[in-house]
Amino acid sequence: MAFIHLSVVFSLMALCSSAPLECNDTVKPIAIWNPNEVFGKWFIIAASNDYKPYIDMFKTFRNSWMDLQPVSDSNFTMKQGMLFEKCIWTTEYFTMTNHSGFLTYTMRNNTFGTFMATCPNCLLMSFTSLDGSNVAKSFYIFARSRKFEASDLEKFKQQVECLGLPPPVFIDNQETELCPEEGTSVITSHPEPAKPDEDLKSKST
Numbered sequence: 001m002a003f004i005h006l007s008v009v010f011s012l013m014a015l016c017s018s019a020p021l022e023c024n025d026t027v028k029p030i031a032i033w034n035p036n037e038v039f040g041k042w043f044i045i046a047a048s049n050d051y052k053p054y055i056d057m058f059k060t061f062r063n064s065w066m067d068l069q070p071v072s073d074s075n076f077t078m079k080q081g082m083l084f085e086k087c088i089w090t091t092e093y094f095t096m097t098n099h100s101g102f103l104t105y106t107m108r109n110n111t112f113g114t115f116m117a118t119c120p121n122c123l124l125m126s127f128t129s130l131d132g133s134n135v136a137k138s139f140y141i142f143a144r145s146r147k148f149e150a151s152d153l154e155k156f157k158q159q160v161e162c163l164g165l166p167p168p169v170f171i172d173n174q175e176t177e178l179c180p181e182e183g184t185s186v187i188t189s190h191p192e193p194a195k196p197d198e199d200l201k202s203k204s205t
């Protein structure tokens with residue numbers, strides 16, 4: 001997703017220290033021992049963030065899938081098919097570092113995050129973004145299928161509340177049609193409905 005590769009600086013310590021104490025048990029990084037738990041295709045279930053340019057972008061966002069695949073031990077690709085008013089496909093390289101099972105990832109030199117504890121068959125990605133002096137926090141939950149338990153969504157809502165984030169700006173309604181698999185070259189010929197990067201750049205100067 002475009003919003004995942006935005007200028008993001010993630011600090012595990014910052015996240016932990018900013019969470020109220022009662023969140024300790026519900027919002028925490030998760031150790032992942034089997035890489036296959038993160039590789040492959042995922043569908044976004046819900047998203048929350050606290051930065052207006054990101055929030056605005058979700059107004060026309062309908063759904064997305066992403067496919068995480070290893071390139072080497074520390075280099076990975078995140079391929080995405082996102083439906084806004086039209087489908088947009090992106091492929092992003094990122095590095096992933098394994099701290100005794102706790103995986104932190106970096107994209108575009110300024111995008112950092114880690115996987116957080118969540119429901120089984122779910123993937124919870126946490127980010128903190130720096131845009132000039134602005135700090136944006138984002139929390140995105142994915143699942144292996146678009147069907148998800150109401151209780152899992154409730155847990156996600158509690159997590160974002162614990163973090164002091166606004167309620168989810170996006171929840172998949174499972175009715176919109178997904179974008180098909182597609183080459184990333186297509187993206188250059190599209191108009192630009194989803195260019196939060198531009199917003200960010202113009203705001204930071």
Ligand SMILES: *[C@@H]1O[C@H](CO)[C@@H](O)[C@H](O)[C@H]1NC(C)=O
Nearest residue numbers: 016017020021022023024025
């Ligand atoms: C939460 O974490 C802090 C810092 O590690 C600790 O001092 C506190 O006791 C923890 N609270 C709970 C409820 O676990």
Ligand SMILES: *[C@@H]1O[C@H](CO)[C@@H](O)[C@H](O)[C@H]1NC(C)=O
Nearest residue numbers: 032033034035098099100101
């Ligand atoms: C991370 O490293 C540990 C060893 O510290 C290893 O057992 C585990 O499989 C690795 N996890 C991933 C996702 O590569």
Ligand SMILES: *[C@@H]1O[C@H](CO)[C@@H](O)[C@H](O)[C@H]1NC(C)=O
Nearest residue numbers: 071072074075076093094095
């Ligand atoms: C990952 O690998 C791709 C393809 O080899 C390369 O273009 C890219 O620069 C690499 N990215 C990082 C962060 O190492």
Ligand SMILES: *[C@@H]1O[C@H](CO)[C@@H](O)[C@H](O)[C@H]1NC(C)=O
Nearest residue numbers: 007093106107108109110111
């Ligand atoms: C990433 O940051 C390093 C250190 O600040 C810098 O040397 C490098 O050019 C940057 N790479 C990109 C692609 O911006």
